[in-house]
Amino acid sequence: MTIEVLRIGQRVVRDDRVTTHVALVSRAFGASKIFMNEVNPEIKETLEKINKTWGGDFVVEFIENWKSVLKEKKKNSVKIIHLTMYGTEINQIDDKIQNESDILIVVGAEKVPREIYELSDYNVSIGNQPHSEISALAVLLDRIQKGKQFDVKFSNAKREIIPTNEGKRVVVNKTRD
Numbered sequence: 001m002t003i004e005v006l007r008i009g010q011r012v013v014r015d016d017r018v019t020t021h022v023a024l025v026s027r028a029f030g031a032s033k034i035f036m037n038e039v040n041p042e043i044k045e046t047l048e049k050i051n052k053t054w055g056g057d058f059v060v061e062f063i064e065n066w067k068s069v070l071k072e073k074k075k076n077s078v079k080i081i082h083l084t085m086y087g088t089e090i091n092q093i094d095d096k097i098q099n100e101s102d103i104l105i106v107v108g109a110e111k112v113p114r115e116i117y118e119l120s121d122y123n124v125s126i127g128n129q130p131h132s133e134i135s136a137l138a139v140l141l142d143r144i145q146k147g148k149q150f151d152v153k154f155s156n157a158k159r160e161i162i163p164t165n166e167g168k169r170v171v172v173n174k175t176r177d
């Protein structure tokens with residue numbers, strides 16, 4: 001399954017940290033790419049530094065127009081999943097989504113245009129209370145992949161964590177500079 005994320009909208013400065021965290025969750029929970037508006041170019045640099053240190057080739061792509069991304073994906077049979085507290089409950093739909101092959105997950109910042117609801121194949125809620133795009137995305141990605149995303153090894157990492165119950169164990173690969 002190919003998983004990509006589309007971040008719609010961003011309030012200048014106020015949403016910088018949230019958008020960075022949406023990108024970090026996308027990468028750490030198994031998505032390969034995030035599309036977002038170029039409100040703050042530093043977010044892309046941050047993710048490139050994370051790739052360099054912790055591995056993998058997660059991509060941040062700046063876009064001008066979310067509608068053309070959605071239309072292009074739909075043309076290529078990618079299923080669009082929009083996260084919204086008004087959507088179908090995740091418990092009712094996770095089985096079905098797990099069987100899709102390629103998906104694009106849409107998360108909002110402020111009020112999401114009506115058209116997103118209409119263009120989406122699935123409008124999905126993670127509970128019907130308002131919370132955050134970061135938590136909604138993490139729960140959805142975990143439900144879709146049933147925890148398997150954490151078994152994936154990130155390639156070419158400079159630093160790799162050896163999980164331990166006591167303190168911190170990190171292997172540093174000095175050949176990757």
Ligand code: SAM
Pocket residue numbers: 082083084085086106107108109110111112124125126127128129130131132133134136
């Ligand atoms: N008030 C905005 C609206 O009407 O769309 C929502 C703003 S919320 C802070 C930002 C994003 O978090 C939403 O666009 C949605 O993607 C996600 N979100 C928040 N709560 C959610 C929930 N219970 N289920 C699914 N997604 C949620």
